[in-house]
Amino acid sequence: MSLRASSLRLASLVVLVAGILSGVFAGGAHAGGVLRVLAWPGYADADVVRSFERKSGARVELTVIDSDESLWQKVSANGGGDFDVMAVNTAELQRYIAAGLVQPVDPARIPGTRRQLPRFRKLAEIPGLVHVRNGRPAAYAIPYTYSTMGLIYDRRQFPEAPASISALWDPRHRGRVLAYSGGAHSFSLAAQALGLSSPFRLQEAQWGRAVDKLIALRRNVLGFYTRPEESVQLFLRHGVALMFANYGLQQLHMLRAAGADVGYVLPREGALAWLDCWAIVRGARDTDLVHAWIDHLLGDTASSLLVQRQGLANTLVESGTGGPDDRIAWLAAVEDTSRRERLWARIHSGDRATRVMAP
Numbered sequence: 001m002s003l004r005a006s007s008l009r010l011a012s013l014v015v016l017v018a019g020i021l022s023g024v025f026a027g028g029a030h031a032g033g034v035l036r037v038l039a040w041p042g043y044a045d046a047d048v049v050r051s052f053e054r055k056s057g058a059r060v061e062l063t064v065i066d067s068d069e070s071l072w073q074k075v076s077a078n079g080g081g082d083f084d085v086m087a088v089n090t091a092e093l094q095r096y097i098a099a100g101l102v103q104p105v106d107p108a109r110i111p112g113t114r115r116q117l118p119r120f121r122k123l124a125e126i127p128g129l130v131h132v133r134n135g136r137p138a139a140y141a142i143p144y145t146y147s148t149m150g151l152i153y154d155r156r157q158f159p160e161a162p163a164s165i166s167a168l169w170d171p172r173h174r175g176r177v178l179a180y181s182g183g184a185h186s187f188s189l190a191a192q193a194l195g196l197s198s199p200f201r202l203q204e205a206q207w208g209r210a211v212d213k214l215i216a217l218r219r220n221v222l223g224f225y226t227r228p229e230e231s232v233q234l235f236l237r238h239g240v241a242l243m244f245a246n247y248g249l250q251q252l253h254m255l256r257a258a259g260a261d262v263g264y265v266l267p268r269e270g271a272l273a274w275l276d277c278w279a280i281v282r283g284a285r286d287t288d289l290v291h292a293w294i295d296h297l298l299g300d301t302a303s304s305l306l307v308q309r310q311g312l313a314n315t316l317v318e319s320g321t322g323g324p325d326d327r328i329a330w331l332a333a334v335e336d337t338s339r340r341e342r343l344w345a346r347i348h349s350g351d352r353a354t355r356v357m358a359p
Helices: 001-026 046-057 066-076 090-098 110-117 167-171 183-194 204-220 228-237 249-259 288-295 299-310 338-349
Strands: 033-037 060-065 085-089 129-134 136-139 142-149 152-153 177-180 223-225 242-243 261-263 272-281 328-330
Touching: 033 066, 033 288, 046 060, 046 288, 046 299, 060 066, 066 085, 066 090, 066 183, 066 338, 085 090, 085 288, 090 272, 110 288, 142 249, 152 167, 152 249, 152 328, 167 183, 167 204, 167 242, 177 183, 177 228, 183 204, 183 272, 183 338, 223 228, 228 249, 249 261, 272 288, 288 299
Parallel strands: 033 060, 033 085, 177 223, 177 242, 272 328
Antiparallel strands: 085 272, 129 136, 142 272, 152 242, 152 261
């Protein structure tokens, strides 16, 4: 072999090795790192997590939550130091911002945001996502998925779709109704059933009526669920007639996949609806890794699985919210989250109205 040929071969080998090393470092920039994620059921399936781990070189510790209060307890327990990123609805996000438990997100570091539908790219136009920080507007979350919270009914037991929320209280269905176990949403539901002006801002004189309404609901239901899988199991096992669908179209999708003949309707009083986003927790140890995670979840694969597996909407393609916009009440910050949760715990445990309302 000539000296020239030997030199060319050596040069090629150097280029090849450099390319391999470059690929290794590019694909494993966070090798050995750990990303601590808080998410709702179905938001980060095992295969989605594994593909992110392969791409990033980091390990994901996923914690699945089943209520807004559970999410709050986990994030606030150590001043935001136990987690890096969480999925949270726009209304709940406000108390994390107020408590300083989240930090701004940088959409410029998330290429996938450029592929979102225009209404989800305009963060300043989504209530509660942009706040002034150090004299400048800052975004605190990136939209991910959304759904209405309608009524799911068994077509065999309802020849016609229930028209009103009041069907949840109908004694003819006693023991065959399911509702969600969460204080914030339960009081909003009661406010709608009572015809109050706002489901999110109870006046002092209205608390007693709302408590009485929820006690009546407790007496009429088979039980209260927390996770969508639990609601499906209870629905099928006990021949449930009607369910308040806190997870909305996700539960409808799961029930139909299990063979249930069910329908979905938005009652005439309107339906609550949520927009869940990814937000960075204050104690995040590697914000580059967090931004990479959000970008991964906005990718075609993860976003399409939200639709295919969960029946939810994603922010990349148009999807119906389950009814006309004038019958949708997008979640807003409530007047007193702690009070709602405290009273709900008493209601759920079986206390009478006088004990529920006691200081």
